[in-house]
Amino acid sequence: MNAKIMTRLAVFAVAGSVLAGCATQQGTNTAVGTGVGAGTGAALGAIFGGGKGAAIGAGVGAAVGGVTGYNWEAIRNRMTGATKGTGTQITEQPDGSLKLNIPSSVTFDTSSYAIKPSFAPVLDQLVQTMQQNPEIVASVVGHTDSTGSAQYNQTLSVNRAQSVTGYLAQHGVAPQRLSATGMGPTQPIADNNTEAGRAANRRVEIYLRATAQHAPQ
Structure with missing residues (x-):
């Protein structure tokens, strides 16, 4: 398996650990949602678009994830x-x-x-x-x-x-x-x-x- 694919899979694994960690805590306002969204977005962005894709994915993911865990x-x-x-x-x-x-x-x-x-x-x-x-x-x-x-x-x-x-x-x-x-x-x-x-x-x-x-x- 070449280095580029390994790097992308590593990013995905890190994002997965972020998701797991966030799932164990009760967040308030947008803290949990933003972290989960950004982690997922970064992972998908890295897999499909390299480093630049990770940055873009993190931004999009954070915007979407901001809904989760908001204190209403x-x-x-x-x-x-x-x-x-x-x-x-x-x-x-x-x-x-x-x-x-x-x-x-x-x-x-x-x-x-x-x-x-x-x-x-x-x-x-x-x-x-x-x-x-x-x-x-x-x-x-x-x-x-x-x-x-x-x-x-x-x-x-x-x-x-x-x-x-x-x-x-x-x-x-x-x-x-x-x-x-x-x-x-x-x-x-x-x-x-x-x-x-x-x-x-x-x-x-x-x-x-x-x-x-x-x-x-």
């Missing part, structure tokens, strides 16, 4: 206070993100994408939270029930998601930290044959994720 407790507490009584569900996801599921009774009137007054305090708290935590980015996903045409609902869901990101941007969150997606009626969480089910399906989901680029050290 303070942010969850702030958002829980702002959403109290709204029916909003706040849950940590398997990928390390924090999901806010905000029901239609709070967000938008029927067939409208104008933000309701009851939604503004939630978004104002989110603006403040994101300004205080520059490592956080937000992905907004709009959903509808199945009433009406698929095309109409798809457009409505996109407009609603964009209304949310527009509000956040207008109140001080950098646009590059925001993304908006509309799913229309394609991801129901309840039975569209009942009014209660349709109400549950008309929702806005906001996913908060931590990135390693701006994470506190």
Whole structure:
């Protein structure tokens, strides 16, 4: 086996040991996630691209890995206070993100994408939270029930998601930290044959994720 391949395999082995070591400790914020991501990225980069590839891989891996192990407790507490009584569900996801599921009774009137007054305090708290935590980015996903045409609902869901990101941007969150997606009626969480089910399906989901680029050290 030639020296170059041996070197690349050695790098991969070192990265593997980094992964194993990180797996034995409970990290806070982005420390564990960044280390794991960087180690894996460096290994793959070295195998496929030599030394330069290792450096690039480490950078990409760190950005991805920054999600893992983030401590959401303070942010969850702030958002829980702002959403109290709204029916909003706040849950940590398997990928390390924090999901806010905000029901239609709070967000938008029927067939409208104008933000309701009851939604503004939630978004104002989110603006403040994101300004205080520059490592956080937000992905907004709009959903509808199945009433009406698929095309109409798809457009409505996109407009609603964009209304949310527009509000956040207008109140001080950098646009590059925001993304908006509309799913229309394609991801129901309840039975569209009942009014209660349709109400549950008309929702806005906001996913908060931590990135390693701006994470506190």
